Amino acid sequence: MRLLILGTGKMANQHAVRFAAIPGVHLVGAVDTDPVRLATFCEAHGIQRAFSSVEEALDWGEFDGVTNVTPDAAHYATTMACIAAGKHVMCEKPLATNYPHALAMTEAAEKAGIVAMVNLSYRNVPQIHAARELVLSGRLGSVKHIEASYLQSWLVSKAWGDWRRGPEWLWRLSKGHGSNGVLGDVGIHILDFVTFGAATSIEDMTCRLRTFPKAEGNRIGEYYLDANDSFVMTASFGNGALGVIHASRWATGHINELHLRVYGDKGAVEVIHTHMDSQMRVCLDDDVETGTWRTVDVLPVATNYERFVNAMRLNMPTEPSFRHAAELQRILDLASASEEMREEVQVG
Structure with a gap:
């Protein structure tokens, strides 16, 4: 199972550690607009490929799912791009900064038939x-x-x-x-x-x-x-x-x-x-x-990390879903x- 980490800030380190601990999961790439932070993150977690944008990563495309750990305001645009490319997505909370965007993300994910999960960590x-x-x-x-x-x-x-x-x-x-x-x-x-x-x-x-x-x-x-x-x-x-x-x-x-x-x-x-x-x-x-x-x-x-990986392997929905997170929004x-x-x- 090949995973891309989108955003390499503080919370991304938790994602990297938790996903890397799951047997069969490989962290194959990371994305960030800050080249220094990106390089430091990739070195710390042994990630070989670094990208300056989600578009660049999607052009490469050699991954199965994305964990989106970008700032809240970036969730909508970056997640929609991943959905359009048919990639499974686990997005950090909140799903979006407003309900219309959260609903649009939900409907796009359901139409695409991908695994779409929100990391409500509790x-x-x-x-x-x-x-x-x-x-x-x-x-x-x-x-x-x-x-x-x-x-x-x-x-x-x-x-x-x-x-x-x-x-x-x-x-x-x-x-x-x-x-x-x-x-x-x-x-x-x-x-x-x-x-x-x-x-x-x-x-x-x-x-x-x-x-x-x-x-x-x-x-x-x-x-x-x-x-x-x-x-x-x-x-x-x-x-x-x-x-x-x-x-x-x-x-x-x-x-x-x-x-x-x-x-x-x-x-x-x-x-x-x-x-x-x-x-x-x-x-x-x-x-x-x-x-x-x-x-x-x-x-x-x-854990949410384990549920997301299992859902990707089975290609079936799991909770907490985009729809649930949209209702909370x-x-x-x-x-x-x-x-x-x-x-x-x-x-x-």
């Missing part, structure tokens, strides 16, 4: 799969309330480096550099975490966004710091539950944490994923009367509209 957490199975089994009963959060603290601490001095962080705070803030950056992760883990969909919601002052004049060099830092969403779910979803980069004391809590009339489940570890806790059966929570061990699951677009209109919007 699908690699076994506990979220176990929580979903528990919900679907009916052991929680009728789900009434759902809570989900994505908490980061990199605007508060230097645990991830000093964001004031690094362009890899500053662009995430600037609309002019292609960022839709925390909503666009990690919002898609927590929306997938909650809808997949709770085995449901979002039917309607309201959303509020907030951008906090971070520097004099809200500017550092060329970066105007106007992208949202926090969001809070209230939602009605397809299973009849009511819930809250929120995310922030100002969550002091939380390096990188995702939480999901699903409450039914017969039991409850909680998933906590941090940069250190993951756990699933349940309150079931007689424990409901005493409020006793127990940690449950879960089995490992295939539609919710994100509607969340921005909800903030602008200051009212509830219908999703379903």
